[in-house]
Structures are given as structure tokens and as C-alpha cells.
Amino acid sequence: xCVATAVGIGQIGLTYEGMPEQVVxxxxxxxxxNGWSSKSSFAITMILLHMFxxxxxxxxxxxxxxxxxSLINLPNRAWWLAPARRQETLDWIAARLSWFGFAxxxxxxxxxxxxxxxSTEGEALPPWTHWALLGGFFAFFGVWIVAFVRRFVxxxx
Numbered sequence: 398x399c400v401a402t403a404v405g406i407g408q409i410g411l412t413y414e415g416m417p418e419q420v421v422x423x424x425x426x427x428x429x430x431n432g433w434s435s436k437s438s439f440a441i442t443m444i445l446l447h448m449f450x451x452x453x454x455x456x457x458x459x460x461x462x463x464x465x466x467s468l469i470n471l472p473n474r475a476w477w478l479a480p481a482r483r484q485e486t487l488d489w490i491a492a493r494l495s496w497f498g499f500a501x502x503x504x505x506x507x508x509x510x511x512x513x514x515x516s517t518e519g520e521a522l523p524p525w526t527h528w529a530l531l532g533g534f535f536a537f538f539g540v541w542i543v544a545f546v547r548r549f550v551x552x553x554x
Contacts, residue, residue, distance in 0.1 A: 399455075401502035405447035408506055409440045412513055416440070421515045428522040430515050443509055447502060454498025458491030476552040489548065497541060504534045 416436040423432025434442070461469075466478045477486045507530050515522050 399451070401499045401506070402447050402451040405502050405506050405509070406444050408509055409443050413440055415517070416513065417516050419516070421512045424511075424515070424522070424527060426524070426527075428524040428527055439512075443505070446505060450498055450502055450505075454494055454501075457494050458488075461487040461491055471549050472546075473549065473552050477549060493541065493545060497538075500534060500537050500541075504530060 413436065416439070418436055419433045420436050420439040421430040421432070422434040422439055422442075423430070425431045462484070466474060466483075469478065471477050471486075476482070508527075511522055511526060511530075
């Protein structure tokens, strides 16, 4: 998680001087730029977004032990959150949430790179680039969800 945050913030820091005054900040479904922002606004937004995601996904792990069991939605909740297994279960969930946060930040870094490329080259990106990124993210999410459900669908023997 810290690596993705550092890469995201570093990406902005390393490219800021070379950014044009107007940076592409939105694309349509075909990869054409249809929204712009000033480079300072773009940079601040990206840095704050990475910091927010790091705080959100990094902080959830420390908050999980404080959440009442009744607010944690798991199959076989009573078994998984029994005192003998509670900490191990919460640690497992926290680790997976951290990986999910990492994946979101990696996606944002990739989209930022595409925005910077489109801003400096001044041309539309191939429409498949955004779809490939989203497809890769959703493939990760599918594997993540299956692993999560398989872990908790039935108590361990």
C-alpha cells in the first residue's frame, strides 16, 4: 500500500515540471479527451486522492478490531469471529483490503500516465487502452472476491 502511494505521488512529482498548463483529466468511452484541468489542480487532486486511499485502506486494518461483530458481514460470522479466531480473521481481511487499495492506486497511476501522455502528445488514445486497464482491474477484483468468498464460505475443518 505504501509503495503504491509513493509511486503515485512520485509520478506527479517527477512529471509536474513537464506537464502542460492544461492536463487531460477525463476521457470518453472511446479514449478521446473531453475534460481538462490546470496542472496544479490535477497534481493536487491526484496527490490528495492517493493520500486518501492510503488512509482509507491502510486505516481499515487498525479499525477492524474496534468494529462490533454485528457490523461485520461474513458468512458463518459467529465461527470466524469467535475469540480464538477473531484476530486471525481480521488480519486476513485487513491484508486483503490493503491489496485492494493497492490495486486501485495502481489503476489510478496507469490512468494518470495515460492522461499525461494524452496531454503532452495532444492526440486521442486508442480506445482499447482504458478498456484494457478496466478489464485488468475487474479481473483482479474477480479473483479477489472469489478468494474472499472461498475463505469464509464455510468454516475450516
